[in-house]
Amino acid sequence: MIRVLLAEDQGMMRSALALLLGMEQDIEVVAQVGAGDQIVDAALNSRPDVALLDIELPGRSGLDAAADLRDECPECRVLILTTFGRPGYLRRAMEAGAVGFLVKDGPVEDLAEAIRQALRGETVIDPALAAAALSAGPSPLTTREADALRASVDGATVCDIAEKLHLSESTVRNYLSAAIGKTGTRNRMEAVREARQRGWL
Numbered sequence: 323m324i325r326v327l328l329a330e331d332q333g334m335m336r337s338a339l340a341l342l343l344g345m346e347q348d349i350e351v352v353a354q355v356g357a358g359d360q361i362v363d364a365a366l367n368s369r370p371d372v373a374l375l376d377i378e379l380p381g382r383s384g385l386d387a388a389a390d391l392r393d394e395c396p397e398c399r400v401l402i403l404t405t406f407g408r409p410g411y412l413r414r415a416m417e418a419g420a421v422g423f424l425v426k427d428g429p430v431e432d433l434a435e436a437i438r439q440a441l442r443g444e445t446v447i448d449p450a451l452a453a454a455a456l457s458a459g460p461s462p463l464t465t466r467e468a469d470a471l472r473a474s475v476d477g478a479t480v481c482d483i484a485e486k487l488h489l490s491e492s493t494v495r496n497y498l499s500a501a502i503g504k505t506g507t508r509n510r511m512e513a514v515r516e517a518r519q520r521g522w523l
Contacts, residue, residue, distance in 0.1 A: 324437055324438065325369065325372070326343060326372050326373070327351075327364055327398070328373075329361050330379075339374070353370060357381040358380065358386065359382045361387040362390045365391055369397075371397075372399045372441060374401050374403050375401070376402075384404070385414050389419060399422075400421060401420065401437065402422065408519070408520060412447065421443075421445050422436055422440050461517075462522075463504060464500075467498075468501070468517070469497075471514050472523055473487060474498065483498075
């Protein structure tokens with residue numbers, strides 16, 4: 323049996339996926355969580371062969387959790403399953419150690435087969451998304467510029483961001499200004515929206 327951990331914040335979707343996957347003769351869902359910060363503990367307790375992670379999760383994103391699993395449970399293969407087929411997300415998922423990236427609108431048979439492929443050591447990527455990612459190129463934001471944008475998501479002031487990132491206010495202003503320029507937007511809230519839309523955050 324292929325042991326699967328399922329991380330999805332929408333309860334109905336999580337239950338439906340678990341039910342459908344459980345109907346496959348060779349797949350057993352051994353853990354289900356609704357938040358990203360529960361994934362590693364659930365994996366350590368249930369020892370899944372494959373983890374299916376949504377990206378947009380409360381507590382910790384699926385992309386961050388994928389990197390955590392790579393470090394804490396290296397034997398567990400990670401598949402990202404998302405509504406958001408953004409090229410930047412695909413690139414970040416692969417960098418975090420995921421072996422697959424699928425959008426949620428495919429048939430469950432394809433998902434079951436992707437789980438089997440992941441276990442065999444194959445990489446499974448939605449073909450249209452792979453093509454889009456190749457043409458989009460990498461994020462132009464530096465790590466620090468992305469950090470500054472992420473820290474300003476909740477309307478934090480420059481002072482708040484500087485404190486959070488342990489930087490001077492002038493340095494934060496420089497990072498935000500660079501990020502605004504690179505995203506072609508007028509202010510940092512637009513820059514956050516644009517960077518998220520492209521999967522850079």
